Amino acid sequence: MPRDAAPLDVQNFAAAHLLRRPEPVRVGGFVAGFDPATTSPYVNYATPLPGTTPSEADVAALVAEFRGRGLLPRLEFAPDAAPEVEAALRRAGFSTEAVHEYLVCTPATLTLPAGLPQAEIPASDEEFTEIDAALAEAFAGEFPASAEGAARLRRTQERGGAVRFVRADDGGCAGAASCSAPAEGTAELAGVGTRPAYRGRGVAAAVTSALAGAMFERGAESVWLEYSGDGSRRVYERVGFRPGGTRLYLRLGRPLP
Known part of the structure; x- marks a missing residue:
């Protein structure tokens, strides 16, 4: 994967992954994924669609979706894939929880070092x-x-x-x-x-x-x-x-x- 393609691919994945949640919701240019089995903010969160430019009303509607469920409004995303989103969220009062770097592996770069223990597939x-x-x-x-x-x-x-x-x-x-x-x-x-x-x-x-x-x-x-x-x-x-x-x-x- 070329380096400049990584943010877009990761952000497209983030949106598709949240749509797999038991209760996915689309709000403006955002996708929120909810699981009624837990209130964890690390399971229930949102992400923007790549390239979206959210309005003040979009952000307010997203916040209302979380508040209506008694959940913390929270987002995870690759800012390079949606450069207009961070400023819109900060204007609404959002603050930084964390900034993480990510690494990418492709079939061409995957290496299998010798001497590693055996990795097994769980079944029971x-x-x-x-x-x-x-x-x-x-x-x-x-x-x-x-x-x-x-x-x-x-x-x-x-x-x-x-x-x-x-x-x-x-x-x-x-x-x-x-x-x-x-x-x-x-x-x-x-x-x-x-x-x-x-x-x-x-x-x-x-x-x-x-x-x-x-x-x-x-x-x-x-x-x-x-x-x-x-x-x-x-x-x-x-x-x-x-x-x-x-x-x-x-x-x-x-x-x-």
Whole structure:
């Protein structure tokens, strides 16, 4: 994927992905995706369509859609693909939650280093539960383990995405990640986590490369992910991910209790 194509592809994917939510809504030049099973702002959020120029009324209608559901108005998007959106949202009072760089892998850049542990495909409810618990530990409880978390991982796999994990010494899960079903030629790889006792053994590289390869086998032209630090970036670059652009997270007000 040429570098200048990445923001548009990622933003097209973001809109298509939110339209898969149980309750998607189009508001002006925005797509909002809602899941009544959770109030999490990381599940319920919106994104602009590429190139949209939102009016004040469009933004107000979007905010009203969230407020009417008792949810925090929140957006995630690649600003280079919708350059008029950020200013319109800030005029309405939205503030920065985070700015993340993302990396992109293509079939031409994917690398499979030697010596990585085997990445497996989960099948049983027990394996999905083990994966959810391992990811909760990997992220220090930021996303607590739950039956819904395990079910969400299973749905990801059943609906055209993929989940991969490396088995721990005790038969459980050492680390894992998931990837959404492809849309608009690309797919998002997320939730790469390794339990502390298994870090430094190539677990993250194994699941990342396995998931990217699985998506390419299904016809995706690229896979992208966001990274959290230089250490994780080096892991992803090792298996073929390259700089793609920036994603902006904006919200209006504080997260709901």
